[in-house]
Amino acid sequence: MGPKKGKAMRRFGAVRRYRSGRWTASYIDPTGLRRRAPDTFETKSDAEIWLSQVEADISRKDWRDPDAGAVNFEEYALKWVKERGVAPLTEELYERLLRLHVLPTFEEYDLDEITPPRVREWRTERLATTGAATTVAKSYRLLKAILETATDDELIRRNPCRIRGAGKEVAEEREIATVPQVDALADAVGPRWRLMVYLGAYGPLRPEEQAELRRKDVDIDTMTIRVRKAAPELSTGERAEGPTKSEAGKRYVVLPAFLRAELRRHLDWYAERGPEGLLFVGEKGAPFRRSSFGRKWRRARAVVGMPDGFRFYDLRHTGHTLSTRSGATLKDTMVRAGQSTERAALIYQHSDRERQKEVASGLDKMVRAARERDADQPEEGAGGAEVVRGA
Structure with a gap:
């Protein structure tokens, strides 16, 4: 069912009401493209509040292309490893950690779909399944490093890996030969x-x-x-x-x-x-x-x-x-x-x-x-x- 004729004009963006009674909002982004809210709103006030938040992000230069995070994690992670220019053994380690511990959970997700709760659930599952705290710590550090680059690339707003101490390894005391x-x-x-x-x-x-x-x-x-x-x-x-x-x-x-x-x-x-x-x-x-x-x-x-x-x-x-x-x-x-x-x-x-x-x-x-x-x-x-x- 299409929207009614006419729309309420604002200083920034516009809101309009659908025949269903719900409201939508749109605005012109910094690149000149018209963007529409991903969801509809119950009231006109809700739509205007959403527009005000977008306007504030643009004025603070915090605005991010809403489609930027729609990048497959597996593709991004494998490319990330190749671009690091690390030693062959390190590259082999990264690829093994991804294959065995990270990708089975996150390979189908886009970057912006990896959330702090999902990271916590993944780490908990890995610790329970493998019992290898050191390997899980390495895997967590790798995931965090990849997503930190995604943050720098402005594909996601904030790194979802926020578990304090999760990347720290507690190594066993090594044997010393006489x-x-x-x-x-x-x-x-x-x-x-x-x-x-x-x-x-x-x-x-x-x-x-x-x-x-x-x-x-x-x-x-x-x-x-x-x-x-x-x-x-x-x-x-x-x-x-x-x-x-x-x-x-x-x-x-x-x-x-x-x-x-x-x-x-x-x-x-x-x-x-x-x-x-x-x-x-x-x-x-x-x-x-x-x-x-x-x-x-x-x-x-x-x-x-x-x-x-x-x-x-x-x-x-x-x-x-x-x-x-x-x-x-x-x-x-x-x-x-x-x-x-x-x-x-x-x-x-x-x-x-x-x-x-x-x-x-x-x-x-x-x-x-x-x-x-x-x-x-x-x-x-x-x-x-x-x-x-x-x-």
Whole structure:
């Protein structure tokens, strides 16, 4: 049933009454298009109040195209991930979190249909279903970041992710290996890979950073390693050579002197030849693979008696702890590990090469002392493998 003839004119917009008795309202938006209220009103006063609210939004420059949020969340989220320009492993993580935890709930929604109640219901369901608080926290942070960009793009008025503390992870305390345990892991993993264990603990270098180390990056005279690139392995098995995890990841690492013999032996026996030769290659000359090394790591961990949850990455935590005990400050340990956040950058940017040498020297003394103490204890050897230790 169409509206009656004539309409009440106002200073801003117009209202008119339908034959049904209900009222509608319309106005000219800032782009010159006529917009009509999405719903009808019971009274003329209600229609005018709605117009007054629109007029106020326009005057405050808070007006938003009512059709702007009609963008499918799945399409927007997948595009968001591709546009981030993040490292391959991070992109893979985002896509996995979306696929498993976010899209099953929100893939059919438009951006402006995702409301705070729906976000709360989704989070509650994920926590109850998965029991994985850390994964749900990661998923929530990802959803919030995507919708924050949508807010910046003026597709939605306000981010609906407003649950205080929902994105915070409470990590379990990680296991710290002792110096004898690090030595035992290096022995058990085999001569070709033992240096990787030591660099993981006393560098402390990430496995993807070690995978891309070249001969030219190693200087035995100064006991330094230059970290320039990384080669993480994706779940597809693809080796994704590229930049380090962050700009802070590009660094010189000063190694403790007790690793000199380990480093020299590895270069002589196992590294590829030539300046561009990879530092770590398999028995058949193939580049380091996380999957094949993982099997060796799990066997070594069992031989040493380390808990199943002790990851290769936990060697870095061991290195952090030992460096701190040897006198390193927070900024010193963050420089060694190549960690970067905006806040941390201001804290550790002044830790220079000389200070790193002091940290490495303190670490050297600590490990040597621990080895001497361990040597005084009855040794329970496994396999009789020859161990090369010392300066």
